[in-house]
Amino acid sequence: MSESVRAAEELNPLIPHLSEIILGAVWFLILFGLIWKFVVPNFEKAYADRTAAIEGGLAAAETKQAEADAKLAELEAQLADARHEAARIREEAREQGAAIVSDLRAQGQAEQTRIVEAGKAQIEAERQQAVASLRAEVGSLATGLAGRIVGESLEDEARQGRVVERFLADLETGTPGVN
């Protein structure tokens, strides 16, 4: 093999030095090992932590949301209760009002009846009294009248008539007879 051919062959860039293949591979494997052991775990840890942080944040937000929902439901229930209570009280008041009105009405009715009854009783009593006194008076008047009729002559019809008229007039004026 001549010198020039050997030189050209050595300079063919496609033909590698074995030492460079081995060296390149070894250095690369060293880098691979270092990256595998020290760099990738760190980056993956950052990724995992970040995912966890985001998921944690979401979970916290969900809890908060659930709490807010529960609170809202509770408040709505309370509000409904209050509305119910108010309706109940109003109903009760209405019933009580009606009861009071009917009570008063009954009382009024009773009072009215009582007053009327009392009036009637008084009137009756007074009538009884009037009847009694009238009866007594009528007796005496009748007696007086009879006496007068008997005392005077009764043959004269005209006189008789006068006597009766005078009697009646006396009755009217309230002066009982002339005797």
Next chain:
Amino acid sequence: MSDTIAVIMAAEGFTPPGPADFDLPPIFGEVTKPMVMVGLSVVLIFTLFYAMSRKAAIVPGRMQFAGEFVYGGVRNSIARESIGSEHFMKFVPYLFALFTFVLVNNYFGMIPIVQFPTFSHSGYAYGLAALSWLLYNGVGIWKHGALGYLKHVSVPAGVSGVMLLLIVPLEILSNIVVRPVTLALRLFANMFAGHLLLILFALGGEYLLVEASPSVLNIVGGIGAIIMFFLVSALELLVMFLQAYVFTLLTAMYVAGAVAEEH
């Protein structure tokens, strides 16, 4: 771009850069610059991400937020999207290490003083592709058993009869042989070509402006080369990210194919 390259190539006495520019002399003993760089990248990545993840705070600070942005991107939009939420966590450390390792070593090509993409030395790309190959085949064998996995990678669902004679070798070739090769070559070739272009425009521009005879063509070509250097640099920033992303995404998809119940 091609005009500028033509001017640079036409310049007399200019040696265009080639593979020899990637064959850096050892710094001490047998240790070369990319060897130091891979080690440095591991120290850098681990220190940085350990510092960013150490607090593991629920509300991340600026540092942790930046770390989680990168980690979450690999974890969710590469690993989980490809492998599915059932199995993906097992592979996140590997995929995250893979993404950051390729990304930092690629961006070494843009960082002043370092200014050399590790993966423009094909050995490093082969090494990584071999590990990814071991990973997805290992996972497949662990999941389906050796024979089950062989059937899993060679017989696609819904194919039967004579077609199998054609399909089985193709499937084995593409799933077992082609995948790691393309994985490695894609990364290596992008880094190699990008860096070569940058060297070409930097050295060519410098040569045309400083050392070549000051003709109009040389000056215009030189300025063009410097402008191209910045444009290609901007493109490279994108490519460096994309290659890290693609390498990780493809590994994730191969793993996903291996753990899948059916094709």
